[in-house]
Amino acid sequence: MFDPILHQAIRSKLVSMLIANGALPFKALKEYLKLSDGNLSSHLKKLENAGYIEIKKGFEGKRPKTTIYITDEGEEAFKSYIEELRVFVEQN
DSSP, X not given: OOOXXXXXXXXXXXXXXXXXXXXXXXXXXHHHHTOOHHHHHHHHHHHHHTTSEEEEEEEETTEEEEEEEEOHHHHHHHHHHHHHHHHHHHHO
């Protein structure tokens, strides 16, 4: 069965963006996905709890900066999810 964490459009887009880029700032994800801070934070929390991403908070100069990284586990889970989708499409 499909991974319930990744089988959600926003989270699958978010993870694919991180795989393509390795890491992205919170602000870039928010702007690309057109989400509010709270909505993005909610999706990130689910991905973080699953071990698919890592969130690092720091500063750039005096400004706070949050960067989101894909984990090896997240990348493997996404690859498995895509394979499950491929098989499903081919069988139906």
